[in-house]
Amino acid sequence: MTVSSQYAKPLPGESPESKPYWEAARRHELVFQSCGSCGRKIHFPRVVCPGCLSRNLQWRKALGIGSVYSYTIIYRQGVHPGFASDIPYVYAIIELEEGVRMISNVINVDPLKVTIGMKVNVVFDDVTDKVSIPKFEPLQGKGLDKKASCQL
Amino acid sequence: MSIRGKTAIIGYGETEFAKARDSENRSNHTEQCHAAILAIEDAGIRKEDIDGLIALPPLGQTPSWGMDMAEYLQLQPRFIDNLYHGGAAGAAAILYSAAAINAGLCHTVLLVGGSAMKPGRIFPYDAQAVIPFVHDFDSIYGSMLDNSAYALIKQRYKHEFGVGEEPFAQVVVNARYHASKFPNALLKTPVSRQAVIDSPMICDPLRMFEIVMPCSGAAAVVLTSAEAAGRSNNPPVYLLGGGQSIDRGMWNPAYGRNPSLTTSPIKKSAAQAFAMAGLTIADMDFVQLYDCYTITVIIALEDIGCCEKGQGAKFVENANLTHQGELPVNTDGGQLGRGQPMGACHFLSTVEAARQLMGRAGALQVEGARFGLVNGNGGSMANECTLIFGNQIP
Numbered sequence: 001m002t003v004s005s006q007y008a009k010p011l012p013g014e015s016p017e018s019k020p021y022w023e024a025a026r027r028h029e030l031v032f033q034s035c036g037s038c039g040r041k042i043h044f045p046r047v048v049c050p051g052c053l054s055r056n057l058q059w060r061k062a063l064g065i066g067s068v069y070s071y072t073i074i075y076r077q078g079v080h081p082g083f084a085s086d087i088p089y090v091y092a093i094i095e096l097e098e099g100v101r102m103i104s105n106v107i108n109v110d111p112l113k114v115t116i117g118m119k120v121n122v123v124f125d126d127v128t129d130k131v132s133i134p135k136f137e138p139l140q141g142k143g144l145d146k147k148a149s150c151q152l
Numbered sequence: 153m154s155i156r157g158k159t160a161i162i163g164y165g166e167t168e169f170a171k172a173r174d175s176e177n178r179s180n181h182t183e184q185c186h187a188a189i190l191a192i193e194d195a196g197i198r199k200e201d202i203d204g205l206i207a208l209p210p211l212g213q214t215p216s217w218g219m220d221m222a223e224y225l226q227l228q229p230r231f232i233d234n235l236y237h238g239g240a241a242g243a244a245a246i247l248y249s250a251a252a253i254n255a256g257l258c259h260t261v262l263l264v265g266g267s268a269m270k271p272g273r274i275f276p277y278d279a280q281a282v283i284p285f286v287h288d289f290d291s292i293y294g295s296m297l298d299n300s301a302y303a304l305i306k307q308r309y310k311h312e313f314g315v316g317e318e319p320f321a322q323v324v325v326n327a328r329y330h331a332s333k334f335p336n337a338l339l340k341t342p343v344s345r346q347a348v349i350d351s352p353m354i355c356d357p358l359r360m361f362e363i364v365m366p367c368s369g370a371a372a373v374v375l376t377s378a379e380a381a382g383r384s385n386n387p388p389v390y391l392l393g394g395g396q397s398i399d400r401g402m403w404n405p406a407y408g409r410n411p412s413l414t415t416s417p418i419k420k421s422a423a424q425a426f427a428m429a430g431l432t433i434a435d436m437d438f439v440q441l442y443d444c445y446t447i448t449v450i451i452a453l454e455d456i457g458c459c460e461k462g463q464g465a466k467f468v469e470n471a472n473l474t475h476q477g478e479l480p481v482n483t484d485g486g487q488l489g490r491g492q493p494m495g496a497c498h499f500l501s502t503v504e505a506a507r508q509l510m511g512r513a514g515a516l517q518v519e520g521a522r523f524g525l526v527n528g529n530g531g532s533m534a535n536e537c538t539l540i541f542g543n544q545i546p
Contacts, residue, residue, distance in 0.1 A: 010292050015284035022288075044289040044407060070311070070413060072303035073356035074296055083294035088356075091293055091300050093406045103290045103406050111356075116311040133292060 007127045009082035018045040020059055025132045028124045030062040032100050043100040064122035065139065066096040073111045090114050094136050108137035156428050157545035159250040160381035160388035161373050163197070164503040165190025167266065169338050169369035169493050178268035178368050180210040181224055187370035187496070188225060188264045195374040196385045197260065202374075204231035204252060204261030206245040208495050211267065221264070231258040238402055238530025239442050241265065242371075242498025243537035247394040249375050259377060266370020266496035286403045298444065299355040299363060301404045301532035306357050306447040308413040312462070317357070319465035320446040321348035324361050324488055326473050326481060327443060331489025333515045338367055338491035362446040362488070369493025371500045378545075389506045392431065392523070393540040395424025402531040414462075418455035418527060421538040425525070426457075429540040433457040436540075437521040438480040438508055440501035442529035443488050449481065452527055456538070475516045483508060483516045501526045502539065509543040 012022055021044075024031040033042040037054035048055055071092035077084045090106040092114070106114050107123070120136035127133055167186045170178065184207060192199065205227055209217035218234035221227075231252050235241045242265055249261040295301075309315065325345055331337035343361060351360040381388035397417035400408025410417070426432055433456055441452045450464035458479065459467040473481040484490055484504040487497050505524045507513045523542040529535070 009294070010287065012288040012292055013284050015288065018284070018288055044285045050409070070304040070308040072296075072300050072307060072358070073353075074294060074300060075352075075356065076296070076299075076354050078294045078296040078300070080291065080294065086294065089294060091295060091304075093304060101406050103293050103295070103404060105293050116307065135293075 009127070010080055011128065011131055012133070017047050021045050022131065024059070024061070025124060025134055026130065028132060030064050030122045030134050031059050032062055032096070032098065033057045034060045041098055041100045043102050060098070062122075063097050066094045066120055066136065068106060068114060068116055068118045068120060069093040069095040069101060070116060071106065071114055073114070092136070094120060105135045106137065107135050154428060155250045155254045155394070156392055156430070157390050158254045158378055159375050160378050160390045161375055161502070161506045161541070162381050162384040162386050162388060163191045163193070163195025163374040164372065164506050165194055166336060166371040166496065166500060166503055167369050169336055169367050169491050171338060171365070171367050172269035172271045175268050175270065175368040180213060180267045181221075183266045183268050183368060183370035184221060184264045184372075185224060187266055187372040188262055191262065191264070191372035191374050194386065197374065199225070199227065201260050202227055202262045203229055204249060204258035205229040206233050206235060206249060206261060206263045208241050208245070208265035208498055209234045209236060210495050227262070229258070231261065237535050237537070239444060239498055240396065240528040240530035240535040240537040242502060243394070243526055243528030243539050244396055246373070246375060246391065246502060246539060247396065247537060250391050250394070253375065253377050259380060261375045262372060263375060263499060264370060264372035265498045267368065267494045269366055269368045269494065283403070286401070289407070290404050295404065296355050297403065298532065299358060302445040302447055303355040303358045304405055305413045305451070305533060306445070309447060309451070310357065312414055313465065315465040317349050318345055319450060319468050320362055321345035322468050323443070323446040323449045324348045326468070327486045327489035329474060330483055330516060331485025334485045334490055337485045337489055339365065339485070339489055358445065364444050364487040364492035367491040367493050369491070369496045371493070371496040371503050373499055373502055373506065387510050387543055389509045389541050389543055390545050391539060392542045392545065393425040393427070393429030394538065395421040395428070396535070396537040397421040398535040400531065400534040402534060405532045405534070408534065414451060416451050416455050416533040417536040418452050418538060421536040422456040422525070422527070425538040425540045430546065431523060431540060435523050436479070436525050437523055438483055438505070438518050439525040439527070440482055440504050441486070441527050442497070442501065443482055443486040444492065444529065446488070448529055448533060451533065452529070453481075456525060456527065475518050480518050483513065483518060498528060501528065502541075505541050509541055
């Protein structure tokens with residue numbers, strides 16, 4: 001029997017409302033939902049707008065740029081043992097240019113160099129042959145889709 | 153139909169707290185039963201007088217916990233629940249019980265919470281994994297649950313208000329000072345600010361001494377109608393006001409309705425509680441705040457109205473917050489000083505308020521205490537419940 005993945009950390013599941021998000025991530029696209037009724041931008045994915053309860057939601061592609069809203073450097077093993085080898089690592093709230101906030105990691109940087117307000121861009125970590133996880137690194141200006149957010 | 157002054161606490165109990173490694177002869181049931189019996193004895197009532205029960209389920213226990221406890225103690229309640237609101241549950245349970253008593257659903261409610269710790273991890277990974285949106289948009293990034301959530305809040309607070317580490321260290325210094333005089337505290341050694349700042353970094357910017365130590369223990373209170381309380385042996389501790397406010401989920405502060413990490417729902421819960429009581433922060437002789445981390449004390453002091461937003465750090469550095477000072481805070485040492493008996497701490501702020509208002513706080517007694525505030529905090533400052541108690545109805 002072959003082991004399909006050596007990835008030791010938890011993988012995102014397949015909840016129906018978040019499936020398009022993970023399919024986009026697999027294509028290395030960061031997406032969020034936008035409410036067709038009140039205009040609210042939404043993350044994490046839902047079946048209704050948490051602002052006006054409209055079901056009229058559309059997926060939008062994010063520019064992939066944001067800034068660190070807050071962060072912590074984790075020095076002890078977290079809840080899942082799979083992260084032990086990453087210590088110390090940065091667990092952060094990223095505020096995307098489009099205004100939505102998301103939990104993620106800031107990688108490819110000395111954790112002690114991370115600051116609130118630091119500009120970051122998304123990078124996709126291909127953790128298995130089916131799953132890519134959006135993470136962030138200090139803004140490089142390379143490999144970015146320069147187009148503004150657009151409707152998919 | 154206000155519940156102001158309609159109910160009162162007439163008895164309380166807390167078990168002897170123990171570190172996880174000293175807990176081999178304890179179980180969730182033994183802890184809660186011991187606390188319940190202490191409270192019943194203190195109230196001087198018979199078991200048959202209890203017709204309401206709220207028992208908080210220890211982590212990982214079944215949703216039928218309240219009924220299981222009713223069976224264990226052979227109670228026959230006509231009002232029952234087992235709330236899980238994180239650390240706001242105890243205060244919320246008292247508020248809902250007061251409403252139930254006032255509505256005639258029951259007369260006397262026994263409220264109990266607490267658990268026995270085992271060495272090792274408190275929150276199994278599975279606790280988050282069952283909530284798809286928490287798992288997929290938080291856990292997969294290596295969350296440390298409450299530690300990382302409160303670290304995010306503290307980091308943002310330091311950034312917005314240009315605050316250093318000293319005020320946070322002072323919160324621990326105050327807690328350990330009270331704990332050194334509190335018989336049931338586990339962390340009785342006073343500490344200096346420098347010792348707090350030198351303690352190991354766990355989840356930057358949270359250091360070890362700023363994070364509670366979970367331990368074993370349970371606490372219980374007996375709440376009854378004001379009329380029945382007048383016949384009690386203990387001086388009644390009246391519930392004068394209460395309010396609750398929730399604006400995000402349990403696990404992390406990134407996705408809530410409130411865009412600010414540094415203003416909590418306490419602003420709303422405290423405003424409602426004060427309005428119901430007809431009192432203000434200036435009337436409070438002490439406050440018992442849910443101090444699972446240092447940052448909660450600073451934000452709570454601001455949001456209950458002790459000072460302007462952003463001035464909480466200066467406030468804890470400049471004001472005397474001991475039992476002899478201008479605003480005594482957490483006079484039993486709080487969770488940072490006595491330890492965090494999981495589930496019991498939901499009620500311990502109320503137990504300490506009752507102890508003070510009954511004049512039974514010994515070396516830590518706030519002289520002439522008449523009114524006090526209790527705040528329960530659940531999730532990462534997501535669910536807040538504020539209560540105002542008094543040994544008189546103004």
